[in-house]
Amino acid sequence: MDKNYQYLHDKFKYINDLNHALEMLCWDEDVMMPTGGAKARNSALASLTTTIHQQLNSPEVASCLQDIDESALDQWQLANIKHMRKAVVNATILPERLVADLAVTTKESTQAWRTLRGQNNWHDFMPLLSKTVALVKQKAKIKAEYYGVDAYDALLDEFSPGVNRQYIDPIFNELKHFLPQAIPMIVDKQRSKVSLPFNQSFAIDKQYALSQDLMRVIGFDFNHGRIDTSQHPFCGGVPSDVRITTRYNEHDFLSSALAVCHETGHALYEMGLPQKYITQPVAKALGMAVHESQSLLVEMQACSGPEFIGILSQYAQRHFGQNDSLSKGNLMKHLLKVRPDFIRVDADEVTYPLHVILRYEIEKALFADEITVADLPAIWQEKMSDYLGVDTTNNYKDGVMQDVHWSSGDFGYFPSYALGALLAAQLFAAAKHSNPEIMPSIAQGNFKPLMSWLNHNIHQYGSLYTFDELITKASGKSLDASAYIAHVKARYM
Amino acid sequence: MDKNYQYLHDKFKYINDLNHALEMLCWDEDVMMPTGGAKARNSALASLTTTIHQQLNSPEVASCLQDIDESALDQWQLANIKHMRKAVVNATILPERLVADLAVTTKESTQAWRTLRGQNNWHDFMPLLSKTVALVKQKAKIKAEYYGVDAYDALLDEFSPGVNRQYIDPIFNELKHFLPQAIPMIVDKQRSKVSLPFNQSFAIDKQYALSQDLMRVIGFDFNHGRIDTSQHPFCGGVPSDVRITTRYNEHDFLSSALAVCHETGHALYEMGLPQKYITQPVAKALGMAVHESQSLLVEMQACSGPEFIGILSQYAQRHFGQNDSLSKGNLMKHLLKVRPDFIRVDADEVTYPLHVILRYEIEKALFADEITVADLPAIWQEKMSDYLGVDTTNNYKDGVMQDVHWSSGDFGYFPSYALGALLAAQLFAAAKHSNPEIMPSIAQGNFKPLMSWLNHNIHQYGSLYTFDELITKASGKSLDASAYIAHVKARYM
Numbered sequence: 001m002d003k004n005y006q007y008l009h010d011k012f013k014y015i016n017d018l019n020h021a022l023e024m025l026c027w028d029e030d031v032m033m034p035t036g037g038a039k040a041r042n043s044a045l046a047s048l049t050t051t052i053h054q055q056l057n058s059p060e061v062a063s064c065l066q067d068i069d070e071s072a073l074d075q076w077q078l079a080n081i082k083h084m085r086k087a088v089v090n091a092t093i094l095p096e097r098l099v100a101d102l103a104v105t106t107k108e109s110t111q112a113w114r115t116l117r118g119q120n121n122w123h124d125f126m127p128l129l130s131k132t133v134a135l136v137k138q139k140a141k142i143k144a145e146y147y148g149v150d151a152y153d154a155l156l157d158e159f160s161p162g163v164n165r166q167y168i169d170p171i172f173n174e175l176k177h178f179l180p181q182a183i184p185m186i187v188d189k190q191r192s193k194v195s196l197p198f199n200q201s202f203a204i205d206k207q208y209a210l211s212q213d214l215m216r217v218i219g220f221d222f223n224h225g226r227i228d229t230s231q232h233p234f235c236g237g238v239p240s241d242v243r244i245t246t247r248y249n250e251h252d253f254l255s256s257a258l259a260v261c262h263e264t265g266h267a268l269y270e271m272g273l274p275q276k277y278i279t280q281p282v283a284k285a286l287g288m289a290v291h292e293s294q295s296l297l298v299e300m301q302a303c304s305g306p307e308f309i310g311i312l313s314q315y316a317q318r319h320f321g322q323n324d325s326l327s328k329g330n331l332m333k334h335l336l337k338v339r340p341d342f343i344r345v346d347a348d349e350v351t352y353p354l355h356v357i358l359r360y361e362i363e364k365a366l367f368a369d370e371i372t373v374a375d376l377p378a379i380w381q382e383k384m385s386d387y388l389g390v391d392t393t394n395n396y397k398d399g400v401m402q403d404v405h406w407s408s409g410d411f412g413y414f415p416s417y418a419l420g421a422l423l424a425a426q427l428f429a430a431a432k433h434s435n436p437e438i439m440p441s442i443a444q445g446n447f448k449p450l451m452s453w454l455n456h457n458i459h460q461y462g463s464l465y466t467f468d469e470l471i472t473k474a475s476g477k478s479l480d481a482s483a484y485i486a487h488v489k490a491r492y493m
Numbered sequence: 494m495d496k497n498y499q500y501l502h503d504k505f506k507y508i509n510d511l512n513h514a515l516e517m518l519c520w521d522e523d524v525m526m527p528t529g530g531a532k533a534r535n536s537a538l539a540s541l542t543t544t545i546h547q548q549l550n551s552p553e554v555a556s557c558l559q560d561i562d563e564s565a566l567d568q569w570q571l572a573n574i575k576h577m578r579k580a581v582v583n584a585t586i587l588p589e590r591l592v593a594d595l596a597v598t599t600k601e602s603t604q605a606w607r608t609l610r611g612q613n614n615w616h617d618f619m620p621l622l623s624k625t626v627a628l629v630k631q632k633a634k635i636k637a638e639y640y641g642v643d644a645y646d647a648l649l650d651e652f653s654p655g656v657n658r659q660y661i662d663p664i665f666n667e668l669k670h671f672l673p674q675a676i677p678m679i680v681d682k683q684r685s686k687v688s689l690p691f692n693q694s695f696a697i698d699k700q701y702a703l704s705q706d707l708m709r710v711i712g713f714d715f716n717h718g719r720i721d722t723s724q725h726p727f728c729g730g731v732p733s734d735v736r737i738t739t740r741y742n743e744h745d746f747l748s749s750a751l752a753v754c755h756e757t758g759h760a761l762y763e764m765g766l767p768q769k770y771i772t773q774p775v776a777k778a779l780g781m782a783v784h785e786s787q788s789l790l791v792e793m794q795a796c797s798g799p800e801f802i803g804i805l806s807q808y809a810q811r812h813f814g815q816n817d818s819l820s821k822g823n824l825m826k827h828l829l830k831v832r833p834d835f836i837r838v839d840a841d842e843v844t845y846p847l848h849v850i851l852r853y854e855i856e857k858a859l860f861a862d863e864i865t866v867a868d869l870p871a872i873w874q875e876k877m878s879d880y881l882g883v884d885t886t887n888n889y890k891d892g893v894m895q896d897v898h899w900s901s902g903d904f905g906y907f908p909s910y911a912l913g914a915l916l917a918a919q920l921f922a923a924a925k926h927s928n929p930e931i932m933p934s935i936a937q938g939n940f941k942p943l944m945s946w947l948n949h950n951i952h953q954y955g956s957l958y959t960f961d962e963l964i965t966k967a968s969g970k971s972l973d974a975s976a977y978i979a980h981v982k983a984r985y986m
Binding site: 013014017018020021024025028032033034035036037039040041043044046047048051221222223224225226237238239240241278279 | 506507510511513514517518521525526527528529530532533534536537539540541544714715716717718719730731732733734771772
């Protein structure tokens with residue numbers, strides 16, 4: 001083994017250990033920590049983050065990366081080195097002053113957002129958001145220059161490496177043509193399909209038991225993970241100990257049940273990452289778009305189709321008692337309801353991409369200096385009206401101020417959600433084509449054939465390939481909107 | 494502020510952050526982690542421990558400690574520097590080889606103990622224990638030479654700084670004279686007091702609610718801590734976020750209720766440590782004996798006396814329904830039952846010190862090379878028979894193999910338990926003498942006067958004073974057995 005490679009391997013294993021602590025402390029903060037623990041926790045998190053930064057910034061790491069003999073490395077090791085280089089660049093490229101300013105400003109901006117959104121107060125939020133945008137622009141410029149790309153592409157790459165405007169634009173354009181025409185037709189078709197409301201209370205402990213049943217069915221390994229409750233569902237932890245969360249609504253068990261399916265999709269990706277390199281950068285998940293494809297594939301493609309809703313109905317009636325409102329047919333009406341509305345996170349899978357495209361277009365224009373933060377409400381209003389027929393005049397709360405992402409400086413993040421949905425459709429179609437047993441098995445509550453395909457084609461590769469290589473290898477082509485559009489047509493039209 | 498002091502302050506604040514991560518990950522391991530997470534967790538814990546060790550071992554820390562101008566420091570800062578020096582010495586004095594051997598051997602020995610104890614297999618356990626003892630002797634010798642003390646005193650100091658054989662011997666001798674005579678008299682007196690058995694099942698969720706009630710009554714701040722379930726009750730976390738645990742027996746709510754009182758005593762010590770220095774060594778609890786005094790003061794002195802048992806009976810009947818077996822009188826019979834028996838952790842407060850004295854005498858002889866590991870069963874048998882009239886012939890499981898401490902190399906730990914019990918009695922007597930409102934308040938379920946006294950006299954000082962200084966300041970004299978003996982006489986004879 002090359003001495004330089006060995007050094008880097010051990011150094012990144014050590015960094016992985018520090019990240020283990022970070023991940024678990026973040027999980028604990030959201031799930032377990034009493035509020036009085038925040039000050040000491042923030043200090044601990046900051047010290048761990050600083051330690052990781054120092055490790056990445058060390059002269060030994062730099063010289064090993066420079067001196068390493070790449071001809072002696074295999075495919076995995078080469079990819080591993082590539083990700084190490086990128087981690088080092090990202091940790092060292094920004095001036096310390098900018099990193100500190102960004103941390104302070106996004107924290108202040110996010111805290112203010114929590115209050116101001118409730119007050120529908122765009123006026124006071126705008127200067128804070130402007131400050132954040134100015135700093136993110138500085139960051140994007142530095143990265144863009146280093147990588148020789150456009151500023152917004154540099155941001156996109158932070159969340160979904162290998163994805164840029166050139167990749168996204170034609171895909172989103174296709175959706176922009178299809179969806180605004182399809183949605184009114186679907187809404188019209190669904191007008192006659194009125195669902196029975198759930199007129200019962202769903203006890204939390206029974207919903208918890210149902211959650212565990214669903215996780216087991218999908219293939220979650222409780223020897224390597226657990227489920228808890230938090231304000232917003234998420235998937236955290238580490239590959240050998242994945243921590244997913246949900247929250248329960250006593251009047252609607254579906255909300256939690258589908259969130260659990262979603263997070264279990266994320267969890268199985270983490271659990272399936274390549275064990276042989278598990279402490280190394282090359283074994284990490286490939287990025288947000290792929291991660292989201294795994295959660296949406298399970299939640300929307302597999303668990304919201306008629307095959308699985310039959311199983312879900314059986315489980316629901318086992319836990320909550322026999323009830324017409326829990327029939328397969330009625331659950332389908334609940335789950336597949338399409339309705340253009342204000343809020344992205346509450347959107348159905350058909351209107352959802354338009355919420356993302358709107359944000360993507362705004363972000364592109366913002367980072368191309370074609371618009372300013374002051375223009376956002378008017379543009380938001382115009383696009384919401386165009387794409388979804390929703391009027392957000394003077395409604396900042398449910399309009400331009402609805403997401404936390406911009407306050408926290410996460411520009412370039414949103415596209416991952418829609419790309420994940422499209423990729424989910426494309427991978428699910430490829431999986432079904434490759435193994436005709438997948439759908440009949442799901443109808444029997446058996447996810448093994450599907451999960452085996454996903455593990456074989458996605459999970460086990462970690463970050464070995466680029467985004468486009470991985471998708472092409474798995475589905476025979478680059479990502480496009482056709483599988484998603486076919487899915488919408490088949491399920492809704 | 495002296496530049497050297499400032500550097501050391503910041504360095505130990507950083508180490509405190511890493512310890513925060515360690516503490517929380519250890520809590521998580523015992524309370525939350527699925528077994529499959531162990532490998533990655535062990536790696537993360539090892540990396541954090543190594544990082545702390547490297548920080549303590551850095552040349553900058555050494556030179557700051559050497560160059561610091563102590564004349565410029567106040568009392569707290571001087572004590573802080575003293576504890577820093579000790580931490581650095583303890584981190585650097587042992588050869589790395591010995592530290593590694595100790596870690597591996599005690600881990601193997603502890604793992605083997607879990608199996609071999611169940612098999613009553615002393616024969617196969619003995620060589621492992623011998624190996625552990627040999628390594629601990631090497632460690633003790635190095636520390637003893639450095640500090641200019643006897644080998645076993647060096648071990649005692651690890652757990653309860655400032656306590657040595659000279660301090661302990663006269664105290665334990667007094668108990669050895671009193672208890673073996675008192676116990677048969679107490680047993681005889683209790684013969685007529687037969688308790689009603691608990692003929693009901695105590696639901697876990699109700700026991701959990703009772704636990705929270707008891708914690709609130711004693712003064713636990715749920716904004717700075719929580720209670721969960723683990724195999725063995727413990728108190729972990731950090732001062733601003735104290736994590737206590739218990740376990741529930743559906744046939745006996747008292748077992749958990751008293752464990753909760755015990756751990757809450759530990760928790761309030763941690764919560765009461767001096768905020769001004771909370772990131773620094775001087776703000777840490779003073780050692781195991783003082784920590785155990787705080788838990789036993791709450792559990793045995795305050796919560797097992799007739800004043801509080803009346804309150805406990807009310808709470809029990811509120812949660813579990815009215816029942817004669819839950820009356821104050823019957824709970825007293827359950828809680829105050831004295832019975833010489835095999836197992837230390839199940840022992841009542843009267844026989845308990847003899848279990849410890851037996852171990853203390855064996856450890857002293859072992860580290861004075863007066864006996865070998867092969868002699869332990871015979872000596873155990875002899876002392877158990879002498880002190881408690883219990884015959885352990887061929888019963889290694891419930892005799893010499895009952896504790897995990899020796900397998901894990903924790904020689905010198907046991908005395909803390911008995912010293913804690915004696916100190917609890919001495920402090921409780923001093924508190925009651927100082928504030929006559931303490932007992933009537935406890936009888937009303939109000940722990941504020943007691944906790945205020947403990948905070949004022951013990952908690953708020955952290956590690957500012959030595960063991961003897963702290964106790965003398967709080968109770969007017971050095972630790973002795975008189976208050977404990979008076980307590981046994983008053984409660985049992």
